[in-house]
Amino acid sequence: MVHQAEFLAPTGTNISSVLQGGYNHPLSREWQSERQLTKNMFIFPLFILDDENEELDIASLPNIKRRGLNKLVPYVDSLVQKGLRAVILFGVPLKEGVKDELGTAADDPEGPVIAGIKLLRQNFPDLFIMCDVCLCEYTDHGHCGVLNEDGSLNREKSSLRLGAVAVNYAKAGANSVAPSDMVDGRVRDIKLGLIEAGLAHKCLLMAYSAKFSGGLYGPFRDAAGSAPSHGDRKCYQLPPTGSGLARRALTRDILEGADAVIVKPSTFYLDILSDAARLCKDYPICAYHVSGEYAMLHAAAEKGVVDLKQIAFESHNGLLRAGARLIISYFTPEFLEWLEV
Numbered sequence: 419m420v421h422q423a424e425f426l427a428p429t430g431t432n433i434s435s436v437l438q439g440g441y442n443h444p445l446s447r448e449w450q451s452e453r454q455l456t457k458n459m460f461i462f463p464l465f466i467l468d469d470e471n472e473e474l475d476i477a478s479l480p481n482i483k484r485r486g487l488n489k490l491v492p493y494v495d496s497l498v499q500k501g502l503r504a505v506i507l508f509g510v511p512l513k514e515g516v517k518d519e520l521g522t523a524a525d526d527p528e529g530p531v532i533a534g535i536k537l538l539r540q541n542f543p544d545l546f547i548m549c550d551v552c553l554c555e556y557t558d559h560g561h562c563g564v565l566n567e568d569g570s571l572n573r574e575k576s577s578l579r580l581g582a583v584a585v586n587y588a589k590a591g592a593n594s595v596a597p598s599d600m601v602d603g604r605v606r607d608i609k610l611g612l613i614e615a616g617l618a619h620k621c622l623l624m625a626y627s628a629k630f631s632g633g634l635y636g637p638f639r640d641a642a643g644s645a646p647s648h649g650d651r652k653c654y655q656l657p658p659t660g661s662g663l664a665r666r667a668l669t670r671d672i673l674e675g676a677d678a679v680i681v682k683p684s685t686f687y688l689d690i691l692s693d694a695a696r697l698c699k700d701y702p703i704c705a706y707h708v709s710g711e712y713a714m715l716h717a718a719a720e721k722g723v724v725d726l727k728q729i730a731f732e733s734h735n736g737l738l739r740a741g742a743r744l745i746i747s748y749f750t751p752e753f754l755e756w757l758e759v
C-alpha cells in the first residue's frame with residue numbers, strides 16, 4: 419500500500435523517501451504511536467499468603483512480595499492512590515498440610531483468595547479484582563488439575579473442579595475469573611457454572627487461552643510454591659513452537675464463552691498476540707508479561723546492559739503494537755509512577 423505519491427521532486431529527490439519530517443520533534447514522534455500505554459491497561463499480580471501478618475520476599479522476583487491479609491490493604495492503597503485499577507490474585511498457602519489431591523484450599527472460604535477478594539472489595543469498591551483460577555498452588559502433586567491414578571490429568575474432574583472454584587470466586591465478589599490451567603473444556607464449564615449461579619453477567623471470564631510451557635515461569639513457581647512434584651505441564655500447556663495449536667485454542671475458548679483472552683508469556687510470543695488480535699478482534703486481548711521476563715529485564719539492568727525504565731517501556735510497547743489491549747505485569751507499580759494517565 420502506498421500512502422504518498424511516488425514522484426520525483428524538481429530536485430530529483432524521491433518525495434516518499436523523506437521520513438524524518440515525521441519524527442524530528444518529540445511531539446511528532448509521539449504522534450507516530452498508534453497506541454500508547456495508559457494506567458488502565460495494567461493488571462497487577464498480588465500474591466496472598468495464608469498467614470495474615472506475614473510478609474515475604476521472593477528471591478527471584480525483585481521488588482515483589484508475598485503478603486498476608488493484614489499487610490495487603492496498606493500496600494494496595496498506596497498503588498490505588500497512584501492510579502491502580504486492576505489486580506489479579508494468586509493464593510500462596512504455606513501452612514503445613516493444606517495441600518491435597520483436589521486442591522481443596524483453592525476455594526476455602528477462609529483461604530487467602532476468597533478472604534482477599536472480600537477484604538479488597540470492602541476497602542477498594544472500585545478496584546477490578548481478578549482471580550487466577552488454577553489448582554497447582556493448592557494440590558499436593560503441584561499439577562493444575564485432578565489426576566488419575568496413573569498420574570495423568572483427569573480432564574473431566576479437573577474441568578468441573580476448576581468450574582466450582584471459579585464460581586466460588588465470583589460469588590465472593592471477583593469481577594473476573596481467569597483460568598490458567600489449560601485443561602480442555604474448562605472455559606465451557608466455568609461459563610455454565612457462572613450462568614447457573616446467576617453471575618455470568620457480573621463476572622468477566624478471561625481465559626489464559628494461549629499459555630505456552632517453557633522456561634519463563636521459574637520465579638513465579640518460587641513465589642507460589644507451585645512446581646510440580648513429578649512430571650511437567652507439557653501435556654496441557656502449549657509447546658512453544660505450536661502456533662497452530664495456539665490459534666485453535668484461542669478460537670475454541672471464544673466459542674466456549676470466554677469474554678477476553680490471555681497470551682502468555684508475552685515478549686517471545688508477539689506473533690501469537692497479533693494472531694489473537696486478528697482472530698478475536700472483538701475481544702480484549704491481554705498479554706501476561708511473566709515473572710521470567712520481568713526477572714530477565716531486572717537482571718540485565720543490574721548488569722548495566724539495559725536501562726530498566728527504557729527497556730520496560732520498549733517491551734510493553736511491543737505488546738501493544740502486537741495487539742494487546744491489557745497487560746498483566748509485575749512492572750505495574752513502576753508504570754503507575756512513570757505514566758501520567
Ligand SMILES: NCC(=O)CCC(=O)O
Nearest residue numbers: 598634635638708709710
Ligand atoms: N498462572 C500464572 C502463572 O503461571 C504465572 C506466570 C509467571 O508470572 O511466571
Ligand SMILES: [Zn+2]
Nearest residue numbers: 552553554562
Ligand atoms: Zn496451574
Ligand SMILES: [Zn+2]
Nearest residue numbers: 552554598599
Ligand atoms: Zn499458573
